[in-house]
Amino acid sequence: MFEHAARAVEAALAAGAAYADARVVIGRSERLDAQDGELQAARSSVDAGVGVRALVGSSWGFAATSALGDDAAAARAGAEATATAKASALVPGRGLELADVPVVEDSYETPHAENPFAVPLEEKVGVVVGATQTMRAVPGVAVATAQLLFWDVEKWFVSSQGHRIHQHLVESGCGMDATAVGEHETQRRSYPQSFGHVETAGYEMVREADLPGNAQRVAEEAVQLLSADPCPAGELDLILESSQLALQIHESVGHAVELDRILGWEAAFAGTSFLDLSQLGSLRYGSELMTITADATIPRALSTFGYDDEGTPAQRVDIVREGTWVGVLSGRDSAHLAGVEPGGMVRGDGFNRMPMVRMTNVGLEPGEGTLEDIVADTKHGVEMRTNRSWSIDDKRLNFQFGCELGWEIRDGKRTRMVRNPTYTGITPQFWSRLDRLAGRDEWRPWGVPNCGKGQPMQVGHTGHPAAPARFRGVRIGVGG
Amino acid sequence: MQPDTTDLQQLADDAVALVAERGRAVAGDATVEGIVRATRTRLGVTRFANSFVHQHVGEDTTEVELVVAVDGRTASTSTTRTTAEELGELLDAALASALEQPVDPHWPGATPPAEVVGASRFDAETAEADPTARAELVRAFVDAGAGLDAAGYVDTDASWVAIATTAGQRAAGASTRATVDGIHQTPTSAGSAHQTSTRLGDLDGARAGTIAAGLARDAADFDDLDPGTFEVVLGPEAVATLLTFFAVYGFNAKMHLEGASFVELGAQQLDPSLTILDDPEDPRAVGLPFDAEGSPRRPLTLVDQGVSAALAHDRRTALRAGATTTGAAIPGGESIGAVPLNVRLLGGNRSREELIGGVERGLLITELNYVRVLEPKTQQATGLTRNGTFLIEDGAVTRAVGNLRFTESFLEALAPGRVRGVGADDRLADGEFGPGMVTCPSLHLAAFTFTGGARG
Numbered sequence: 057m058f059e060h061a062a063r064a065v066e067a068a069l070a071a072g073a074a075y076a077d078a079r080v081v082i083g084r085s086e087r088l089d090a091q092d093g094e095l096q097a098a099r100s101s102v103d104a105g106v107g108v109r110a111l112v113g114s115s116w117g118f119a120a121t122s123a124l125g126d127d128a129a130a131a132r133a134g135a136e137a138t139a140t141a142k143a144s145a146l147v148p149g150r151g152l153e154l155a156d157v158p159v160v161e162d163s164y165e166t167p168h169a170e171n172p173f174a175v176p177l178e179e180k181v182g183v184v185v186g187a188t189q190t191m192r193a194v195p196g197v198a199v200a201t202a203q204l205l206f207w208d209v210e211k212w213f214v215s216s217q218g219h220r221i222h223q224h225l226v227e228s229g230c231g232m233d234a235t236a237v238g239e240h241e242t243q244r245r246s247y248p249q250s251f252g253h254v255e256t257a258g259y260e261m262v263r264e265a266d267l268p269g270n271a272q273r274v275a276e277e278a279v280q281l282l283s284a285d286p287c288p289a290g291e292l293d294l295i296l297e298s299s300q301l302a303l304q305i306h307e308s309v310g311h312a313v314e315l316d317r318i319l320g321w322e323a324a325f326a327g328t329s330f331l332d333l334s335q336l337g338s339l340r341y342g343s344e345l346m347t348i349t350a351d352a353t354i355p356r357a358l359s360t361f362g363y364d365d366e367g368t369p370a371q372r373v374d375i376v377r378e379g380t381w382v383g384v385l386s387g388r389d390s391a392h393l394a395g396v397e398p399g400g401m402v403r404g405d406g407f408n409r410m411p412m413v414r415m416t417n418v419g420l421e422p423g424e425g426t427l428e429d430i431v432a433d434t435k436h437g438v439e440m441r442t443n444r445s446w447s448i449d450d451k452r453l454n455f456q457f458g459c460e461l462g463w464e465i466r467d468g469k470r471t472r473m474v475r476n477p478t479y480t481g482i483t484p485q486f487w488s489r490l491d492r493l494a495g496r497d498e499w500r501p502w503g504v505p506n507c508g509k510g511q512p513m514q515v516g517h518t519g520h521p522a523a524p525a526r527f528r529g530v531r532i533g534v535g536g
Numbered sequence: 537m538q539p540d541t542t543d544l545q546q547l548a549d550d551a552v553a554l555v556a557e558r559g560r561a562v563a564g565d566a567t568v569e570g571i572v573r574a575t576r577t578r579l580g581v582t583r584f585a586n587s588f589v590h591q592h593v594g595e596d597t598t599e600v601e602l603v604v605a606v607d608g609r610t611a612s613t614s615t616t617r618t619t620a621e622e623l624g625e626l627l628d629a630a631l632a633s634a635l636e637q638p639v640d641p642h643w644p645g646a647t648p649p650a651e652v653v654g655a656s657r658f659d660a661e662t663a664e665a666d667p668t669a670r671a672e673l674v675r676a677f678v679d680a681g682a683g684l685d686a687a688g689y690v691d692t693d694a695s696w697v698a699i700a701t702t703a704g705q706r707a708a709g710a711s712t713r714a715t716v717d718g719i720h721q722t723p724t725s726a727g728s729a730h731q732t733s734t735r736l737g738d739l740d741g742a743r744a745g746t747i748a749a750g751l752a753r754d755a756a757d758f759d760d761l762d763p764g765t766f767e768v769v770l771g772p773e774a775v776a777t778l779l780t781f782f783a784v785y786g787f788n789a790k791m792h793l794e795g796a797s798f799v800e801l802g803a804q805q806l807d808p809s810l811t812i813l814d815d816p817e818d819p820r821a822v823g824l825p826f827d828a829e830g831s832p833r834r835p836l837t838l839v840d841q842g843v844s845a846a847l848a849h850d851r852r853t854a855l856r857a858g859a860t861t862t863g864a865a866i867p868g869g870e871s872i873g874a875v876p877l878n879v880r881l882l883g884g885n886r887s888r889e890e891l892i893g894g895v896e897r898g899l900l901i902t903e904l905n906y907v908r909v910l911e912p913k914t915q916q917a918t919g920l921t922r923n924g925t926f927l928i929e930d931g932a933v934t935r936a937v938g939n940l941r942f943t944e945s946f947l948e949a950l951a952p953g954r955v956r957g958v959g960a961d962d963r964l965a966d967g968e969f970g971p972g973m974v975t976c977p978s979l980h981l982a983a984f985t986f987t988g989g990a991r992g
Contacts, residue, residue: 089871095638097870102615102626105597117667118593122616140580140592143667147674149588177636185638199794201871237795241911321585323687324719324728327905408595445908447941449920454941454990456918458910478910480941480988511689512581512593513970534918534943534987 058222061214063127064108067134069216072142073110073117075154076134077215079365080106080124081407084208086173090184091201092192098177105407106130110137111389114149117141120408154388155398157368159218164362166226167355168258172206175259180204183267184232190271191234196279198242202232202267203252205505206259211365219367227358227517229254229505230262234275236282243281243475245274245460249299250443254503254517255356277461280473287462287477289533293437294479295430295526298494300459301420302502302520303443308483309341309348310418310518312452313375313383315390317413326509327450330483331381333394339381342487345423345525348376350385352400352416357519358503365411368400375418379488387413405514412510417501419521423493427524430492432468438532439463439470440477456480456534478534492526499523537578537694539658539710544598544698547618548574548708551600552700554620554627562631563606569646569702571603571829573867574618576696578663582670584718585687587678592667601867604630610640612870642870644851646703647830654816654825654833656709662736663694663712673716673741680745681720684752688718692736699830707826715971716741719923720749725758725936727751728903728923730773732964732971734822751902751924758936760989761927767898767956768984769891769928776967776974777904777919778946779812779879783973785912787814787838787846789853789864790873796912798947799844805947807955809884812839814848814864814876815975820964821878822972826863833863838876842952850874881976884958891957891980893931899940899984900926900933907968915946919968920990939990949981956980 061078068076082104089096107120108130117140123129184202191200207227214220231252235244247270255261296304316322317329331339341348352370354360361370366388375383386394387402390413404411431439440459448455462477463470499521507516551572559568576598583591600623601614611634615626670690678686691714698708714736719728728751729744770778784791791797798805806812816825816833825833829851837845849857850865853874864874892900899921907919921939928934948954959978967974 091871094641096640096642097612097868098610098633098637099612099614099868100630100633101613102617104616107595115589116591118591120593120595120597122597122599122618124617136594140594140667143671144582144589144592146668146671147584147587147589147678149586149590152590177633181637199796235794235796237913240914242796242913319586320685320687321590323585323685323721323726324689324717408597410591410593412591445910445918447906447908447918447920449939449941449990450905450922451990454920454988456941456943456988458908458918476911482991511583511691512579 057212058214058220060127060130061106061212064106064130064134065214065216067131068108068110068138071135071138073112073138075111075216076108078106078108079407080212082210083406086206088180088184088204090188092199093185093189095181095185103406106133107407108134108137109410110141111152112138112141113145113151115141115144118410152389153392155392157388157398161220163222165224166256168226170259172228172259173208187232187267187271190268191275194275194279196236197234197275198237199235204262205229205252205254213367215367221363221367223362225361226258227254228257228259228261230265230267232267234278236278238282243278245278246442247274249502251506254358254505256358256360257356281461281475284473284475287438287474287533288464291529292532293434293526293528294530294532295434295437295439295524297441297524298498298500298522299502300440300443301522301525303446305418305420305520305522306504306518307446307448308452308455310415313385314413315384315386315394319390319393325511330451330453335381337382340379341376341381341484342379343490344378345490345493346376346379346487347421348418349373349421350375350399350416350418354417354501354521357417357501357521358517359416359519364400364402365404366402368398371400373399385413385415405516409514414516415518417519417521422496422499422523424495427494427498430494430524430526431465431470434465434526435467437465438477439465453483479530479532480534481530486527489527489529490525491528494523537660537663539656541696541698541708541710544574544576544696545708548572548698548700551623552702554624555604555702558624558627558631562628563635566607569605571646571701573601573828574698575599578694580665580667580670581689581691582667582674583689584674587686589671589674602627602630604634605643606631606634608639608643609634609637610643611637642852642856644855646701647705647851649704650832652707652826652832656711656824657734658710659712659735662692662714665692665736673739676741677716677718677745680742681749684720684722684749686718686720690716697824701830705830707830709824711824713822713972714739716744717966718744718748720752722752722756725752725755726923727755730966732966755924755936758938760938760991763940763986763988765983765985767895767982769895769900769978769980771902771978772961772963772965772976773903773967774901775976775979776965777907779881779974779976780967780969781909781915781917781946783876783879785909787848787876788873789847789849789857792847793853793856798913798915799847801844803844804842804952805844806839806842806950807952808842809955809958810839810842810950811882813837813880814878815880816878818878818880818975820975823877827865828867828869829865831861831863831865836862848874848876877973879974883960883962883977886957886959888959888961888978891959891978892928892933894957894980895928895931898928900928905968917946918943940986941988941990942984943987944985949984954982956982
């Protein structure tokens with residue numbers, strides 16, 4: 057496959073590109089969905105092709121073809137990528153250059169114990185059907201769903217600078233939710249988190265997650281929520297369990313520190329960032345407890361790999377250190393423009409999408425103690441679990457989150473379950489109120505498998521390790 | 537480039553024949569059914585930011601999607617590897633997978649023959665558009681905002697689709713779409729413009745750029761407004777976002793069957809001034825005259841003068857509900873359900889100026905951004921305003937205001953008595969979730985609740 061990619065690169069260079077790279081990608085996926093004790097869908101896919109990227113002046117050109125194995129088609133794609141980039145000269149900008157990275161020939165494979173595609177289908181079907189049967193049997197549950205998701209992706213990357221990298225990435229995920237329907241509203245509980253939890257791992261993660269063993273509790277909580285009191289409103293202490301904090305990190309830190317957004321490259325669709333590069337190294341992002349890293353080497357986290365789609369090695373980059381903004385998520389072009397080291401954070405969604413800056417494992421370093429310690433230390437607040445809705449403005453400043461379940465806490469004890477808990481805030485003000493952070497024992501490498509960005513839209517898989525945390529004086533209970 | 541689908545139809549027919557042949561080999565006497573959908577996509581996107589083209593992409597991809605059923609046990613698969621040998625391997629795996637599944641109780645059988653009467657809307661110029669054609673539109677958009685910072689995209693999308701089923705349905709067609717979608721920015725503001733058509737030649741980059749630049753300049757000097765409940769005039773893009781949520785969460789028959797939809801058929805749930813269709817026959821409509829199962833797409837009145845009148849069905853939901861498919865099947869519909877893809881809110885008779893003139897104190901909103909539903913049954917949602925938010929006082933726009941966060945039930949916002957005017961400016965309006973799905977006008981609403989300013 058390297059030679060196939062090389063044909064595309066050679067053709068791009070011959071057509072006049074200053075730099076070119078190509079990826080041959082063969083991606084397999086499998087998804088099983090069950091609902092109410094029945095298998096709803098068993099889907100699989102094979103996406104295979106070559107995508108080639110050519111740099112001419114200020115613009116990238118990108119072309120992709122699914123005619124894998126056809127060297128002539130690969131060469132046509134290479135030439136088309138360059139021709140496309142050249143057409144951009146009609147609306148030119150400042151020339152792009154690439155930051156240096158080591159030129160390597162290497163390979164990488166996701167460590168995994170059990171190939172999820174080799175596990176008997178009957179066993180996998182049993183997990184999702186069984187979990188939904190258990191949930192649906194709980195009186196009051198109207199809809200119960202469960203999913204298993206698996207990806208197996210092989211990539212061959214070749215650049216005009218000499219890279220030749222083969223990677224075999226394996227991802228596994230699972231999730232379930234129960235919905236109880238009342239007269240005027242619905243209530244939902246999910247496990248392990250909303251939209252399923254995914255890791256760079258094999259089927260072992262499904263066994264560990266134990267959907268069947270958690271189904272009864274999840275369903276009962278959904279029903280209990282229908283009769284729970286509404287979430288109190290006011291400025292209260294907010295305790296977030298780790299999966300909700302992971303999404304908070306994703307939206308209010310991860311996207312905000314993407315260098316392409318900061319540089320305005322995503323302004324029209326995804327938006328920009330409230331951050332200005334002149335503030336790098338000095339801006340106060342949060343309290344001293346806030347240390348955020350982007351680390352593509354964390355075992356089993358969803359954005360762990362050997363190299364990104366520009367051939368830059370996976371690495372750990374400091375983003376926020378003890379509350380001060382110190383780093384960005386970058387690629388070779390954006391890093392050169394901003395004068396920072398390239399972070400190895402450029403990836404594409406399949407062979408037919410142009411790689412772009414994507415979060416790696418952007419996580420909050422753990423603190424000390426446990427969630428129970430934090431609850432015991434809280435006079436009046438709300439603990440919120442599991443995301444239900446998320447919204448943030450185009451500069452990543454004003455956010456509002458809804459969670460599935462809340463517990464009101466008074467004098468160190470959970471006193472009542474509350475429904476429809478929501479909170480809102482402004483990013484740096486919110487993070488400045490972080491005053492308790494649980495320790496490594498409760499730190500989990502949560503994954504977000506549905507991050508949308510780019511045009512055409514690309515779905516990214518990002519990781520967000522986090523432990524439970526407390527924020528003081530947050531606006532809770534936002535009503536219409 | 538022509539709307540010819542002969543090759544794809546042959547690919548689909550061959551794959552259906554393969555289903556029968558391999559099915560006999562793998563499953564013996566079992567009843568083997570299949571739906572094959574072969575698609576070729578030719579997509580070009582020219583993205584610009586900081587007033588120059590920075591990403592310019594193209595793809596030409598052929599994909600085959602297969603749904604197979606063995607004695608009612610189903611499996612779905614898709615692939616971009618489409619030689620007979622590769623399809624055979626994939627099909628064998630799908631049949632083996634299906635044999636291991638429990639019986640799918642909602643499998644409606646392979647789509648039977650049904651005549652597709654609607655026409656595909658295909659424009660050869662759009663399908664053939666080269667990168668320079670798109671870049672010229674970008675040039676015009678950028679030049680219309682001298683001194684401003686432009687960003688956005690121009691794209692051209694051509695699809696050729698052929699469907700064949702073991703029950704004898706065959707359908708094929710080709711469609712095109714082109715969009716210019718961009719913003720102009722000052723250091724403190726942004727304004728946007730959108731145009732979508734089935735024909736690239738309908739797009740006017742200079743006009744779009746002029747609108748966006750005007751909004752950006754008008755919004756540059758703004759004051760933050762305290763949150764509260766205001767009358768609003770929502771522009772077509774903002775209305776399109778509301779309608780998209782109605783389509784996915786409300787008119788979707790699967791959501792209704794599961795009790796999560798707000799729709800109560802026969803009830804006056806919306807203002808009598810609102811009539812909402814799924815209208816694939818609208819001359820402006822983007823897409824094909826058949827759905828992902830190969831069923832003909834039928835015009836459907838979803839809301840008739842505010843009364844909830846119908847749901848969008850695919851063959852699965854139709855079987856469950858004892859109804860007939862409306863041709864609203866989408867890929868992955870087993871889980872997502874059936875979604876109307878040509879949502880059309882009928883236009884009224886008020887000009888934009890008349891809508892604004894009817895507002896005592898309220899807001900003119902260009903777009904909504906990052907909208908998410910907090911609760912599907914009530915359509916309680918939150919999001920922000922974007923790309924031009926203005927205060928209206930005594931019937932006239934008086935000043936720009938900062939972006940605001942809303943928390944509002946879309947159902948209540950459009951409830952009987954809450955719609956004070958329907959604009960005559962209905963057009964394809966690109967809501968937050970992509971172009972080509974919604975045609976709608978501006979609306980004047982009595983109340984919309986804002987719960988915070990974007991800056992705090």
